[in-house]
Amino acid sequence: MKSWMMGALAAVLQIQVATAYAQSNAAAPGQPVAVDAPPAEDAPPSEMVNAVPVQAATAPASPPSRYPYFASVQQERPKVEPESPRETRFFTAFVVQNTQLLNKDAQLFSKEADASGAGLMLLMRVRELAPKLTVSAGVDWQHLETNGAWTFGSTGMRSNTFAATAVLRYEHAWWLRPFARLALGGRNNHFSMLGASSSYSDSAWAPFGSVSAGLGIMRAPAGAMPVGLSFDLEAGLSGTGAVSVKPTVGGSQKDGVIPVSGPGVGKQGGLEPMLRFVFGLHF
Amino acid sequence: MKRLLISLLASGALLGACDWKEGRTPPTPGIEPGVGSAVVLPSALAFVEQSVGFVHLVDAPGGLPRARAVEIGRNPVAWQADRAALANTATDRLLVLCVGEIDGPGVDPEGASLWLVPAAAGTAPQKYDLPSRWNRITQSPSGRHVILSFQPGGPSKLVSDSVFSPNQIAVLDLNTPGAMLDVRTLRALNDIPRDFFFSPTLSLPEGPRDLLVVASDAYVTLVDLNNPKRSEITVPLSLADDPRRLRAAQVLFDPGAPEDPSTMLPRRDPVVYLRASGSSDIIALSLTPVPAAEPMVGKSDFLPSLSQLAVGIEPKDMVLYPELEPVVGQADKKVLRMRLLVSNGSAQLVVLHLDTSRTLTIPMVHSADRILTWNGPSPDETEVRPRALLFNTQGGGKATFVDLNRLSDLKTRNLTPIDLAPVNDVLPLYDLGLVFVQHGGSRLSVLNLASRTLSSLNFALSFGSIRKPPGQNGLWVVGSNADNKGRFPLPQLNPSNLSTSEARLDARSDELVLLPAAPGAKAWMLVAHPGADGYVTALDAATPDRASAHSLRGIVAVDLQERLSRVLPGEKQ
Numbered sequence: 001m002k003s004w005m006m007g008a009l010a011a012v013l014q015i016q017v018a019t020a021y022a023q024s025n026a027a028a029p030g031q032p033v034a035v036d037a038p039p040a041e042d043a044p045p046s047e048m049v050n051a052v053p054v055q056a057a058t059a060p061a062s063p064p065s066r067y068p069y070f071a072s073v074q075q076e077r078p079k080v081e082p083e084s085p086r087e088t089r090f091f092t093a094f095v096v097q098n099t100q101l102l103n104k105d106a107q108l109f110s111k112e113a114d115a116s117g118a119g120l121m122l123l124m125r126v127r128e129l130a131p132k133l134t135v136s137a138g139v140d141w142q143h144l145e146t147n148g149a150w151t152f153g154s155t156g157m158r159s160n161t162f163a164a165t166a167v168l169r170y171e172h173a174w175w176l177r178p179f180a181r182l183a184l185g186g187r188n189n190h191f192s193m194l195g196a197s198s199s200y201s202d203s204a205w206a207p208f209g210s211v212s213a214g215l216g217i218m219r220a221p222a223g224a225m226p227v228g229l230s231f232d233l234e235a236g237l238s239g240t241g242a243v244s245v246k247p248t249v250g251g252s253q254k255d256g257v258i259p260v261s262g263p264g265v266g267k268q269g270g271l272e273p274m275l276r277f278v279f280g281l282h283f
Numbered sequence: 284m285k286r287l288l289i290s291l292l293a294s295g296a297l298l299g300a301c302d303w304k305e306g307r308t309p310p311t312p313g314i315e316p317g318v319g320s321a322v323v324l325p326s327a328l329a330f331v332e333q334s335v336g337f338v339h340l341v342d343a344p345g346g347l348p349r350a351r352a353v354e355i356g357r358n359p360v361a362w363q364a365d366r367a368a369l370a371n372t373a374t375d376r377l378l379v380l381c382v383g384e385i386d387g388p389g390v391d392p393e394g395a396s397l398w399l400v401p402a403a404a405g406t407a408p409q410k411y412d413l414p415s416r417w418n419r420i421t422q423s424p425s426g427r428h429v430i431l432s433f434q435p436g437g438p439s440k441l442v443s444d445s446v447f448s449p450n451q452i453a454v455l456d457l458n459t460p461g462a463m464l465d466v467r468t469l470r471a472l473n474d475i476p477r478d479f480f481f482s483p484t485l486s487l488p489e490g491p492r493d494l495l496v497v498a499s500d501a502y503v504t505l506v507d508l509n510n511p512k513r514s515e516i517t518v519p520l521s522l523a524d525d526p527r528r529l530r531a532a533q534v535l536f537d538p539g540a541p542e543d544p545s546t547m548l549p550r551r552d553p554v555v556y557l558r559a560s561g562s563s564d565i566i567a568l569s570l571t572p573v574p575a576a577e578p579m580v581g582k583s584d585f586l587p588s589l590s591q592l593a594v595g596i597e598p599k600d601m602v603l604y605p606e607l608e609p610v611v612g613q614a615d616k617k618v619l620r621m622r623l624l625v626s627n628g629s630a631q632l633v634v635l636h637l638d639t640s641r642t643l644t645i646p647m648v649h650s651a652d653r654i655l656t657w658n659g660p661s662p663d664e665t666e667v668r669p670r671a672l673l674f675n676t677q678g679g680g681k682a683t684f685v686d687l688n689r690l691s692d693l694k695t696r697n698l699t700p701i702d703l704a705p706v707n708d709v710l711p712l713y714d715l716g717l718v719f720v721q722h723g724g725s726r727l728s729v730l731n732l733a734s735r736t737l738s739s740l741n742f743a744l745s746f747g748s749i750r751k752p753p754g755q756n757g758l759w760v761v762g763s764n765a766d767n768k769g770r771f772p773l774p775q776l777n778p779s780n781l782s783t784s785e786a787r788l789d790a791r792s793d794e795l796v797l798l799p800a801a802p803g804a805k806a807w808m809l810v811a812h813p814g815a816d817g818y819v820t821a822l823d824a825a826t827p828d829r830a831s832a833h834s835l836r837g838i839v840a841v842d843l844q845e846r847l848s849r850v851l852p853g854e855k856q
Contacts, residue, residue, distance in 0.1 A: 105844045150847075151316045151334065151839055152816065193840065196317050196815035200837050249836050258789050258820060260834040263350060266844030 088228065091123040093280035097142055099238060103270040109157035109191060110146035117144030117159075121278065123167055132171035140165040140183050153194040157268075161187040161208050169216065177216040181234065184209045189268065191245050200247035200262060206269055212236020212276065232278035242269035314358070314441065317815025317839050321794045322377060324364050325753045327402040328796055328809050329377045330817050331362050332839055337846065338362075338377060338400045338408075339838045342798055343807045343821035348835035350817070352842050353408055356381030356396040360418045360439045365399070367426025367457065375402040380431065382416040382442045397431065397455070414466060415451055416443055423481035428493065428508050429455045431464075435477050449475040454495070454508060465511035472517060474499040480534035481508075485553040486541055488572035489584040496555060498531035503557065505568075507583055518587050520559055520566060529559040531566075535603045537621050537637070539570070548610075548618055554637070555587070556623060558598050564591040565598060565623065565635070592635055593642065596627040599652035604669045604687050624687065626673055628652045632698075634690055643691050647673065648700045649681040657713045660733050661686060670732070672718065678705050684735055699735060704728065710749050715756070715778045719749050727760075729781055738781055744772060752808065755797040755824075762791060773810065775827065786827040788812075788820055789834070797824055816840070 098116045101107070106115075119142035127135045142161040147154060163185025169177050187208040193200040214234030248262035318330035318339060330339040336357045341350045362379040377400045383393040395413040397420075417431040418439040431453040438447050454465040469476060478498040484491045497504040497515075505516040520529040539553035555568040568587040602624045607617040623635035630650045634643040651673035658667050661684070674682035684699040703720065710719040718730040725742040727749075747762015758776040765771050770787040773795075777783070790812035800806035806824040817838025823831035 104847075108844050108847055150843060151332075193837075195837060195840075198816075198836075200840070247837065247840070258829055258832045258834050260836050261347065263835070263837040263839075263841040263843070265840050266842060 088282035089125050090283050091121075091125075091136060091138070091230075091280055093121045093123075093230075093232070093278045095119045095121050095140070095142065095279075096277040097144070097274055098276075099144070099272050099274045101146075102272055105266055105268055105270070106146075107148065108150065108265065109148045109155050109268070111148050112146070115144055115146045117142055119143055119161070121165065121280075123165070129168075134169050134171075136167045136169065138165055138167075139163070140185070150193060152196050155194070156192045158190045158192075159187050161185060163208055163210070175218045177218060177230075178214070179216055179232070179234075180211075180213045181236070182209075182211055183238075187240050189243065191247055191268070193247050193265075195249070198249045200249055202245050202247040202262060204243040204245070206241040206243045208238070208240050210236055210238035210274065212238075212274065214276070214278075216278075216280075218282070226283060228282035230278075230280040230282060232276070232280065234276040234278060236274055236276075237271055238274045239271040240269040242267040315815065318817045319815075320813075321811030321819075322362060322364055323752070323794050323796045324377060324402045325375045325796070326799050327375070328794065328811050328819060329362075329364075329400070329402070330811075330838055331359055331377075331379060333359050335846075336381060338379060338398075339817060339841060340377075340400070340402055340404075341809060341817075341819050341835065341838060342402075343809055343819075343833075346805070346807050346821050346823065346831065347833055348809065348819050348821045350835060350838045350841040351404060352846060353400050354846070355379050355398040355400065355408065356410075357384045357393050358382045358439070358441050359398075360441065361420045363420060363422065365426055365457075366422050366424060376400055377402070378420055378422065378429065380417065380420050382418060382439045385442055385444075397429075399457075411455065411464060413453065413464070415447060415453070417451075417453065421479045423493070425481075427456060427458045428481065428495070429457060430479050430495065431455070432476050432479070435475060452476060452497075454506070454511070456508070467506070467511075467515065469497060469504050469506075469515055470517045472499070472502045472519065474501065476504070477530065480531070482536040482553075482555070483538050485536065485570065486539035486551075487553065487570065487585050494536075494555075496531070496534050496557075498534070500528040500530050503531050503568075505555075505583075505587060510583075512581060513583050514581055516583060516587060518568060518589060520557070520562075527561050529562050529566075531557045532560045533558040533601060535601060535623075537603060540619075543618075545616070553585075554621075556592075556601070556603065558601055561597070563595060563597045564593050565601065565625065566591055567637075592623070592637075592640065594625045594627055594633045594635070595631075595644075596629055598625045598633075599628045600654045601625045602654050602656045602671065604656060604671075606669075606688065622687070622690075624654060624656075624671060624685075624690075626651045626654050628675075628677075632673065632685065636691070643694075645690070645694050645698070647683050647698060649675060649679050649683065651675050651683065652677060653706075653709075655709070655711050655718065656687070657711070657732060659713075659716060662733070662735055672730075672732070674703060674706055674709075676706055680704060682706075682730075701735060701737065703730075703737065708748070710751070712751065712758075712778065717778050719758070721748070729776075729778075740776070740781070740783070742774070746774075749776075750795055752795055752797040755808075759792075759795055761793060761795065764791070773827070784827075786822060786832070787829065788832065790814070790818060790820075800824075 096118055098114055100114045101110055121140045123136040123138035125134055125136045129135055140163045144159045146157045163183040165181060165183040167179050167181045169179040171177050185208050187206050190203045212234045214232050216230050216232040219229040244267050245265045246262040248260055314334045316334045318332050322329040328341045336355050336359060338353045338355055339350050341348055359379045359381045362377060365376045365378055367374055379398040379400060381396050383395045384390055386392040395416040397411040397413060399409040416438060417433055419432045419434045421430040433449045448468055450471045451468045456462045476497045476499055480496040482494040484493055492507060492509040495506040495508050501521060502517055502519045507513045521527050535556040537554040540551040542550040553570045557566040559566060567590045570585040571588050573584055573586055604622055605619045606622050608620050610616045610618050621637045623637055625633040628650055630647045632645040632647055653674055653676050655672045658669055660667060669687040671685040671687055672682055680702060681700050682703040686697040690697050704722045706720055708721040716732045720728040720730060725745050727740040729738045744764045746760045750759045750761050758778055760774045763772045771791045772785045772787050773792045774783055774785040792810050793813050794811040795808055797808045808822050808824040810820045812818040818836045820832050820834040
């Protein structure tokens with residue numbers, strides 16, 4: 001396994017460790033972590049418990065006691081609910097995507113075996129198919145840049161992917177949500193090559209699609225924060241339609257100049273595995 | 284969350300550090316990346332990408348330039364169009380000599396090779412593996428024989444073996460399919476092969492054959508190209524006590540003739556005439572039959588017999604021409620006699636009667652160091668006869684037409700001097716009966732050989748040189764500078780009436796070729812522009828103008844993805 005994958009895994013494990021740490025800090029049963037708010041038995045193992053407001057005023061009136069503790073435990077237990085991530089209606093995320101460039105053709109524009117980029121994703125819950133199973137839909141944008149080399153120096157590829165995306169998410173636990181994602185859209189590629197005396201460039205649109213699945217780990221908001229945080233680890237395949245790259249010299253198509261064709265360097269595109277790290281906000 | 288971010292950043296840093304091409308090394312030092320000048324083939328333009336070992340062939344079907352890359356060996360050091368191909372597009376191909384690669388960090392060793400790269404698509408190049416890393420190609424005028432040798436300066440600076448034999452050459456007969464290389468190490472008399480001269484087919488004792496004359500300092504070597512097993516003959520050009528190091532600068536061949544029963548004339552042996560720098564004599568090597576009594580195993584059937592023909596002053600140029608003479612006692616029959624016309628840089632013309640060794644000196648009104656000869660009419664004579672033009676390339680303002688027929692009898696009456704500005708270069712087009720004379724950067728004269736008239740063409744811009752594409756009667760002037768609008772004229776000359784037209788392109792023109800067209804189809808021409816990334820423009824050959832033009836730029840990048848492992852040598856995957 002590659003070292004960066006180990007790092008990513010460590011990052012994911014970090015979530016779990018943090019979660020366990022939060023669980024250990026949660027109130028033990030029977031321990032008065034708050035004067036009037038013992039933890040509910042079915043409360044999630046999270047420090048979020050402390051944020052649950054106590055409805056002491058709803059308890060029936062009782063004679064004054066010298067033992068306030070007993071008086072308080074006689075009060076009706078409030079029903080404690082988590083922050084209810086299931087109620088998330090909107091989801092916005094910053095996405096870091098790593099794509100494995102298995103296609104040899106990609107070597108012309110990338111010195112690396114993989115390429116990383118960043119993007120944004122916006123989702124809205126559109127339907128609850130079943131209890132704990134929801135469908136969200138939205139848009140996804142990804143920006144990717146790579147650099148390579150050839151005879152005269154550097155080459156580069158810059159792509160912007162715009163896709164409509166749908167996510168099917170299952171709430172295994174309130175903090176653990178496996179999901180599957182489908183995206184369809186288009187990718188705009190800009191290719192550049194440094195020539196002997198001029199630069200060559202070409203741009204092309206290509207259809208784009210991806211299928212992926214992953215695990216989402218939720219963190220409830222602290223205090224009265226209205227949004228929830230999440231981290232998704234997602235893996236899948238992304239495919240781009242093949243486009244012929246024919247870079248031409250800049251300015252060669254302007255009026256008065258003899259039309260100039262560029263050389264056909266080959267085709268770019270294909271199916272590639274990808275890994276996505278999604279940092280999301282729920283609200 | 285903080286630890287999460289730190290972990291992600293660390294993983295990203297590790298990700299960025301992963302490079303699957305750690306073994307990349309730059310191309311061979313000493314070679315400029317990209318392509319050099321275009322090579323004109325009859326049906327394409329060829330560019331050799333020396334740094335990575337590819338030939339890029341460009342044609343223009345339908346007027347759109349199209350390039351394709353052909354892989355050859357590493358480190359090509361010499362290339363040229365197949366001379367046979369220039370007259371026959373069926374064998375249109377490029378010869379490329381590659382010195383290969385020696386073992387090094389990230390580089391696999393590769394032997395030297397000779398590649399015959401056909402211009403036609405769909406035909407695989409032909410490769411000959413070579414035992415030595417030669418770095419020079421010399422091809423016979425007919426295109427049949429190719430000689431591989433070392434440059435006088437030594438082996439290739441790019442790649443060479445630690446030990447090599449500079450006298451080793453290889454002979455390849457391209458007319459014999461599947462022919463093996465004839466590798467020879469020539470006998471040396473303290474020098475190396477410097478120049479190669481190919482004979483026409485000579486009438487030798489055991490039948491007609493071709494000879495190769497290898498010029499070295501102080502000696503020449505005669506190699507029988509048709510008999511690889513026969514040892515070569517080495518002929519010193521001076522005596523042992525002569526301090527001069529004569530080297531053959533020009534070689535002419537009298538092919539000889541077998542015995543003619545009709546004229547009762549005996550057999551005429553072939554003769555090799557050498558003009559040597561530093562000598563005031565012409566050296567004649569008569570190739571006489573070996574006496575039947577001598578053993579022939581591994582030896583030639585002829586022996587050179589050396590004689591010297593004095594011309595007074597060191598000759599600068601010479602031509603061999605035939606003259607018909609009546610046979611003594613048979614007035615109705617004529618016999619062909621060979622004459623040698625020599626120009627020695629002075630105001631004298633020397634005619635050598637080779638059958639009698641008689642020397643005739645004819646005064647001229649100017650000095651001359653260059654001779655052109657052709658067969659054609661003159662203003663006074665419609666009959667096609669051998670004629671010559673003598674002029675001086677070292678200045679002077681005159682040239683002289685010489686009627687070679689009966690020159691010995693008529694002497695100066697056969698000379699016609701004309702005024703001609705100092706000559707920089709000439710382009711004779713004998714089939715058109717014209718000689719184009721370049722005087723300077725912007726002046727050109729056209730000499731009509733039949734009428735002996737001179738027309739001048741003046742150019743507003745300085746130009747490079749004249750090109751006559753194979754298969755085309757029109758002439759083009761390439762290398763013009765840009766006009767005041769930043770465009771580069773490409774003038775065309777019609778040799779029949781000297782009318783001119785021109786196209787103005789976006790870059791300077793280097794070379795051009797008229798592409799063959801199917802009957803009835805539009806013909807296109809390709810113009811090569813300078814630039815390491817490969818730049819051509821296709822033009823309508825009938826009406827070459829900007830409206831029909833289309834360019835292709837970046838030829839070195841064609842099919843680059845498929846060739847990437849060669850373009851980035853040393854890549855370890």
